[in-house]
Amino acid sequence: MPVVFYSTADPASANIASCLKGKFGFAGQGRVSVGEMQLPAFANGEIFLVELDCPLYAADFLGDFPPGDLFVFASKHRSEQGKPCYTVHAPGNWGEGASLGGSPNELQLTSARALQEFFERLKGNEMPVFREATHHGPTSLRSPSVFVELGSGEDEWGERRLAEPVAKAIVEGCNSFTSRNDKVALGFGGTHYCSAFESLPYAFSHVASKHVLDSMDAGMVKQAIEKTEEPVEKAFLDWKGCNKQQRDKLVAAFEENGLEWERV
Numbered sequence: 001m002p003v004v005f006y007s008t009a010d011p012a013s014a015n016i017a018s019c020l021k022g023k024f025g026f027a028g029q030g031r032v033s034v035g036e037m038q039l040p041a042f043a044n045g046e047i048f049l050v051e052l053d054c055p056l057y058a059a060d061f062l063g064d065f066p067p068g069d070l071f072v073f074a075s076k077h078r079s080e081q082g083k084p085c086y087t088v089h090a091p092g093n094w095g096e097g098a099s100l101g102g103s104p105n106e107l108q109l110t111s112a113r114a115l116q117e118f119f120e121r122l123k124g125n126e127m128p129v130f131r132e133a134t135h136h137g138p139t140s141l142r143s144p145s146v147f148v149e150l151g152s153g154e155d156e157w158g159e160r161r162l163a164e165p166v167a168k169a170i171v172e173g174c175n176s177f178t179s180r181n182d183k184v185a186l187g188f189g190g191t192h193y194c195s196a197f198e199s200l201p202y203a204f205s206h207v208a209s210k211h212v213l214d215s216m217d218a219g220m221v222k223q224a225i226e227k228t229e230e231p232v233e234k235a236f237l238d239w240k241g242c243n244k245q246q247r248d249k250l251v252a253a254f255e256e257n258g259l260e261w262e263r264v
Contacts, residue, residue: 002174012076012150012157019167057101077151089132094212101137111144116203117177121169133209190241213246218253
């Protein structure tokens with residue numbers, strides 16, 4: 001059972017949820033208990049939609065939520081450039097910083113094939129879609145989790161015609177991602193938007209951009225493997241997207257974990 005979470009504190013998230021209810025048939029199902037909380041719930045067939053009132057990145061309390069096939073966080077995306085776009089990414093914190101939810105040095109369990117499914121379903125719409133590196137919380141949930149986002153500013157967050165493709169991708173993707181058989185990989189180096197990995201014939205789960213690589217070690221690489229729902233076959237290293245010290249440390253970490261790797 002896939003579960004989609006949205007937040008009334010997030011204008012893009014609320015907009016996507018409005019589309020799910022108004023155009024894709026999600027009807028009220030009462031409330032679902034999470035600890036002492038009673039959260040409004042909606043459903044369309046086997047897909048549940050659950051309302052939160054906090055930032056989605058701060059939803060680690062959902063560790064008490066009954067496990068599902070997939071948790072999808074319908075979220076806003078914000079960037080300094082403010083470029084209109086859609087984004088998908090796995091949650092997690094590669095280092096000590098955890099200012100946006102989750103725990104330091106903890107990655108959330110994710111699904112590479114679900115991420116690839118949403119990424120592909122968002123292609124061809126009015127705005128481009130980007131795969132982002134793993135970042136922010138939550139990090140302690142029991143189900144594979146992904147963020148599917150509408151960005152990158154207020155003009156886009158509140159625009160219904162831009163939210164509808166996200167709602168459509170979520171519904172169709174939740175119903176179809178389990179049928180995929182992609183080869184699965186991890187990505188290391190390069191920019192936050194993972195451009196070096198886009199043309200490779202792999203579905204990517206966790207990706208670490210160059211700005212977090214100084215603190216990378218074999219333990220975090222091992223965690224990235226273990227926090228991927230599907231078997232990880234390979235790691236790709238953006239050779240020019242990191243320095244020699246970072247490359248040497250990563251290659252040693254791959255070899256310690258018995259992980260095949262390839263330079264890009």
